[in-house]
Amino acid sequence: MTDLNAAVLVEGVHKHYGEVRALDGADLRVERGSVVGLLGPNGAGKTTLVRVLTTLLVPDSGRAIVEGYDVVEDADALRHVIGLAGQSAAVDDYLTGRENLELVARLYHLPKTEARRRADALLERFDLVEAGHRQARTYSGGMRRRLDLAASIIAEPPVLFLDEPTTGLDPRSRLALWDVIRGLVAEGTTVLLTTQYLDEADALADRITVIDRGKVLAEGTADELKQQTAQAVLSVQVETPDQLAAAAAVLGRLDAQDPQVEEAARRVSVGTTRGSAVIALAVRELEAAGVVIDDIGLHQPTLDDVFLALTGRAADEADTIEGAA
Amino acid sequence: MARRNLLRMSRRFDYIVFLAIQPVMFILLFNYVFGGAITTSAENYIDFLIPGVMVQTVMFTAMNTGTGLAEDLNQGMIDRYRSLPMSRAAVVAGRIVADLTTIVLVVAVMLLVGFAVGFRLHGNLLESVSVPVMTVVAAIPFLWISATLGVWIRNVETMQSAGFLWLFPLTFISSAFVPVESMHSVVQGFAEQNPVTIAVNAVRGLALGIPDSSDIVKTLIWTSGLTAVFSIAAVNRYRRM
Ligand SMILES: Nc1ncnc2c1ncn2[C@@H]1O[C@H](COP(=O)(O)OP(=O)(O)OP(=O)(O)O)[C@@H](O)[C@H]1O
Numbered sequence A: 001m002t003d004l005n006a007a008v009l010v011e012g013v014h015k016h017y018g019e020v021r022a023l024d025g026a027d028l029r030v031e032r033g034s035v036v037g038l039l040g041p042n043g044a045g046k047t048t049l050v051r052v053l054t055t056l057l058v059p060d061s062g063r064a065i066v067e068g069y070d071v072v073e074d075a076d077a078l079r080h081v082i083g084l085a086g087q088s089a090a091v092d093d094y095l096t097g098r099e100n101l102e103l104v105a106r107l108y109h110l111p112k113t114e115a116r117r118r119a120d121a122l123l124e125r126f127d128l129v130e131a132g133h134r135q136a137r138t139y140s141g142g143m144r145r146r147l148d149l150a151a152s153i154i155a156e157p158p159v160l161f162l163d164e165p166t167t168g169l170d171p172r173s174r175l176a177l178w179d180v181i182r183g184l185v186a187e188g189t190t191v192l193l194t195t196q197y198l199d200e201a202d203a204l205a206d207r208i209t210v211i212d213r214g215k216v217l218a219e220g221t222a223d224e225l226k227q228q229t230a231q232a233v234l235s236v237q238v239e240t241p242d243q244l245a246a247a248a249a250v251l252g253r254l255d256a257q258d259p260q261v262e263e264a265a266r267r268v269s270v271g272t273t274r275g276s277a278v279i280a281l282a283v284r285e286l287e288a289a290g291v292v293i294d295d296i297g298l299h300q301p302t303l304d305d306v307f308l309a310l311t312g313r314a315a316d317e318a319d320t321i322e323g324a325a
Numbered sequence B: 001m002a003r004r005n006l007l008r009m010s011r012r013f014d015y016i017v018f019l020a021i022q023p024v025m026f027i028l029l030f031n032y033v034f035g036g037a038i039t040t041s042a043e044n045y046i047d048f049l050i051p052g053v054m055v056q057t058v059m060f061t062a063m064n065t066g067t068g069l070a071e072d073l074n075q076g077m078i079d080r081y082r083s084l085p086m087s088r089a090a091v092v093a094g095r096i097v098a099d100l101t102t103i104v105l106v107v108a109v110m111l112l113v114g115f116a117v118g119f120r121l122h123g124n125l126l127e128s129v130s131v132p133v134m135t136v137v138a139a140i141p142f143l144w145i146s147a148t149l150g151v152w153i154r155n156v157e158t159m160q161s162a163g164f165l166w167l168f169p170l171t172f173i174s175s176a177f178v179p180v181e182s183m184h185s186v187v188q189g190f191a192e193q194n195p196v197t198i199a200v201n202a203v204r205g206l207a208l209g210i211p212d213s214s215d216i217v218k219t220l221i222w223t224s225g226l227t228a229v230f231s232i233a234a235v236n237r238y239r240r241m
């Protein structure tokens, strides 16, 4: 292995289900101790990739390595170093929270007393102490998620896979879970998490990989992605419609880009890479051209814009498109 | 794994009670309702009936394995287990060990109820001890068949109907409740060849103190054969999920 820093390395992995290319030559790299967010619309192949990396699915072709272990050849050894919290919570309804945790710990071959000690610590950490002696079927969705996540880290695996960990959680539980994940990362855990929430990727991930239709579309830090794929947008509202043409001419010269004109809103907008200094420049040039400005603003791109630019559809839309396909 | 399953079963009090009540009802119903109308080789119908009910009951009880697995194996659960450094056979095997334990309990309950309503073992000590042992042996292949169905179907409702349906003809067209000779000729041929008949006859012979070694040997052969085939089928299927 030449690549000693990568905790997860995926090269050209394919997994097809008949016609559906769930993974179509996916590449991924997760540095040890970092958090990578895997972002993509429904059906993008996120879960499929996680399942390949956790030895649940054998890829058709390509190579995937976790902590130096090949997912196919060293599957048994690999399972010792990973934790998985899947898309649907793996909680045994008829066992108590504590028993669920102890069971998983025992299945990781931890001794009994150690299993008990860690179950206690995790119940504490995930705010489940009181619920710990109750059967899991009495838990709320958020409690089940927390218990599931607790189970996935009970053996303190160096690499953790979280498939949409905060789906179905209320905002408070989400933030609490983010804190837990940050805590794990601070302790040195490598985390690969999939999510459909762009703010979640923004908040948690060091680097983000955007995938759709089984292919990686972009990779980078949130800021890099924003710069690469979506620009800041400068928009100007003019006083009277007859000034629109003059304003468009000025803005078009700024970055040599085609401005968009919205007649009804008396607005002209244009992409720019110049940063916030562009506002002062635009004001000067527009005044020189005799344009009276009602309003001017620079809109920084969000991950939503990145998502839209990359997948050609907004994150919220993805659902309906997938459903129609 | 087995401990987990036992623990979880003990939580489901209704399940246990139901498991025990059903065979008790069978014993009482058949003995007091049909008993008078059925003439058998055994002097008392109850001596004829109990081995039959025991074998039939353990086969039905075994079907819970598949339902239980189907219930357990929602995708989240399978993923968790399969991502853990544990034997891939452990989930299925653990369930089977747990169900085998409940089957032993059910057999004990049936024997006790049987004794209470007049059932007696007529053989020597070895033959008498062999009665429950042979009954449990007859259940083992059904545990694996059920497990195979469970991991294939993976749907609790389907398991509850499809998983059980075929057992009715198999156990009723056998010597479990009435002598084969008394049956209509259409089903008699089947009943004679039915492995359930052979197992029931083996257990019954032991209970009456007139063991038939050919029945016993045949039972051991078909049970181990089916167990081998279906244990491989179940575990293989689970591995590839
Ligand atoms: N077992 C399967 N059989 C057939 N097709 C499958 C199977 N599993 C996944 N797929 C298909 O592969 C594609 C990728 O699915 P995957 O579950 O990886 O998406 P995802 O990114 O996790 O989506 P979501 O955000 O909805 O969880 C989808 O089109 C899906 O229909």
Ligand SMILES: [Mg+2]
Pocket (backbone or CB within 6 Å): A046, A047, A048, A087, A163
């Ligand atoms: Mg998914």
